[in-house]
Amino acid sequence: MRANTAEKWLEERIRKYGPISKLSLFGKPTVFVYGQAANKFVYTSDSSTIGHQQNQSFRMILGDRNLFDLSAEDHKRVRGALVSFLKPESLKHYVGKMDGEVKQHLEMHWQGKQQVQVLPLMKTLTFNIICSLLFGVERGARREKFKACFKEMIVGTWSAPLNLPFTRYNRSLRASATAQNMIKDLIREKRVELEQKGASHQDLITCLLSIRKEDNEEALTEIEIVHNVMLVMIAGHDTSSVLMTFIMRLLANEPAVYAAVLQEQEEIAKTKPSGEFLTWEDLTKMKYTWRVAMETLRMVPPGFGGFRKALKDIEYGGYLIPKGWQIFWAMPMTHMDSNIFPEPSKFDPSRFENKASVPPYSFVPFGGGPRICPGYEFTRIETLVTIHYLVTQFTWKLCADNSFSRDPMPVPTQGLPVKLVPRKLC
Incomplete structure (x- = not known):
């Protein structure tokens, strides 16, 4: 992952063994599956057949009642609670706050x-957007303490689960305990x-607390709220920040695309x-x-892949996937x-002009089927508002090469340093 050769490694496995093969990951027997059929299999299988399976570090740091570790009715109930806040009908009222x-x-940093x-x-x-919109925590000492805990916590989610003093995992566990106590407060x-x-549904926590049985929904327990707030913190922070970073990187390399984005945004600004x-x-x-x-x-999905767990013996692709794998x-x-997206290395936004031209379960940065990411609309709003102000206020030039590694999210060389020029001076 850190050498950014994981795709080549998997491509070699596919050439050798085909679209389904077995290996060991995180010390557990694992089946690797590839292709549109595999994506559909993972995203649409019944929750009694396949369950979420996060690595141990992720589960211990976030808590085992988070959405990624729930199945069947618990998953449906918690997901429904999160969607009640993250659906477009709710989020459209928060565009102005995100804009601010x-x-x-x-103004402060650029x-x-x-x-x-x-x-x-x-x-x-x-x-900052997460703290404001999802937790109702405004700028100040509490937000800064949250930020310090969060930074320490997030580095251990993909580390080896060795709970020894001075290990990355141990530091993350301690930061997680502090963050969870802050959320309980x-x-x-x-x-x-x-x-x-x-x-009142002014933030995510308040919305989750407002769910009552008289609304035909079962209230979430305190620990479920805590663990899922932790999940939203990580999911909303990393994916959006990586997406917006790489949009800036690609716009710097694609002048025609930058010009088209600028034209669209200037027409709105006028x-x-x-x-x-x-x-x-x-x-x-x-x-x-x-x-x-x-x-x-x-081209650069923030998440590289994911894990599920076979809850019973499964027949797939002519093979038996044993229970527990x-x-x-x-x-x-x-x-x-290239069979799905011609010239896949070419940056071409026109691929998405017509939804019908993208085969089902081939484009899956937000997942698919009944388990599609509930934060999709939140990410869309956040990204569009940010790019609007960036392209209308600045032009930029890259100060480093185009390489990046994964840790496990994509990280561009030197954090993508750019030279900024205010547009009024261009």
Whole structure:
């Protein structure tokens, strides 16, 4: 992963053994599956047949009641609770708040700078958006403490689960315990607010606390809220920051695409009085910009792959997958398959002009089927608002080569340093 040769390694396995083969990963017997049929098999299989299977470090740091480790009715119940906040009908009311966070971030960290490192700044931005919109934690000492815990926690999610002093895993476990206690404090505060002021869906935690059985939904336990808030922290932070970083990298290398994005965004900017926030209607006009984001996700998906667990003996592809074995698949494999996407190394947003032209279960950065990522719409809004202000306020030039590694998310060389020029000076 760190040498960014994992795809080549898997391609070699496919050439040798075909689209299904066995190996050992994280000390467990594992089946690697590849192709559209494999993706469909993973994403649509009944929850009594295949369950989520995260590595031990991820599960211990986030907690075992997070959505990725639940199956059957528990998965459906918790997912439904998260979707109640993350669905478009709810999120359209938060575009203005996200707009304000992006503007404030650019003013603090980008304006007046000649050179910046994009990835660390994008991580700062996405973390601040998460704190504001999902937790209701505004700028200040509490948010800074959250940030310090979060940084320490996230580095151990893919580490070897050796709980010894001074190991990465041990430090992450301790940071996780601190973060979970902070979330419990938030839950207690918001529960008191709910009792005093009534139901309100102003942030994710409040929304989850508001779910009552009279709404025909079963309330989440406190530990379920804590573990799933932890999950949303990591999922929303890493994926969005990586996506926006690589959009900037690709736009710097593709002048024609940059010009088309700029034209689309300038037309929207012209309709906005000075200082006015973007709206949901503005985002619906950013069709080309989102196609650029989709093509970026095709070429550099933030997640490399995932794990499931066979809950019983499964017949697949003429083979028996024994109960208890891990099932592993990798997202980039179908994304870069020339039989699915002609000239896969070419950056071409027009691939996504027509949904029908993309074969089912071949483009899976957000998963697919009943387990598609509930944060898809949140990521779309966050990305479009950020790219709008970046391209209308700046032009940039890369200061390092185009290489990147995975740890496990894609990390561009030196965090993608760029030379910035304000557009009014261009």
